[in-house]
Amino acid sequence: MDWQVVIANFPLLMSGLAKSVQLTLVSIVFSLPLGCLIAIGRLSHRRWLRGACTAFVNVLRSNPLILILFWFYFLVPLITGRNVNDLTSIIVAFIVFFAAYFTEIVRSGIQSVGAKQIQAGLSSGLTYAQTMRHIILPQAIRAMLPALITQCIVVFQGTTVVYIIGYSELLHTAVSIAERTVRPVELYVTVAAIYFVVCYGFSRVARYFEKEAV
DSSP: TTTHHHHHHHHHEEEEEEEEHHHHHHHHHEEEEEEEEHHHHHHHSSHHHHHHHHHHHHHHHTOOOOHHHHHHHHHOOOTTTTTOOOOHHHHHHHHHHHHHHHHHHHHHHHHHHHHHHHHHHTTTTTTTTHIIIIIIIIHHHHHHHHHHHHHHHHHHGGGGGGGGOOOSSSHHHHHHHHHTTHHHHHHHHHHHHHHHHHHHHHHHHHHHHHHHOO
């Protein structure tokens, strides 16, 4: 094998990795708060709100990410009536899709705190939203951290599917270089090593918080 091709194209691979990381961060920054709101809606006493949030989660979690990506890739231009760049479609699809998964993590975290604390907050005069913001969520976050970090790893791994519509993240960059240099083995081994380092590093962080939470 000729590893010179990896060395010569390492800056390009790092550029692809940077785009993967940027997409991951943007997705998490927007999908996690959205997931928190939907989780609160899922636990609401209002039946219509609980039903709408539950339907959102079930529909999104019952479909693969690549299909959701295609939905928004073709749907966003139809809704807006104008051409939308690929990145916008990707970001919208990722935010909506992963919000459904964050919803279930947050819902489990809130339920682990216990209904009595919610009742205590309400009986002290706080609204439901204030009870969640000031009492429940701060406690639930500690219990949720390992699962949240694990889900963030899944988001990072999920960025590989955008390769299918030509966005130059890490995998797409490696494929382009492999086609040009006819050195797929070296490049795919390198990409696998990069994913391993990033994901294993974050898994160790998740394990640390898991031990801290015990």
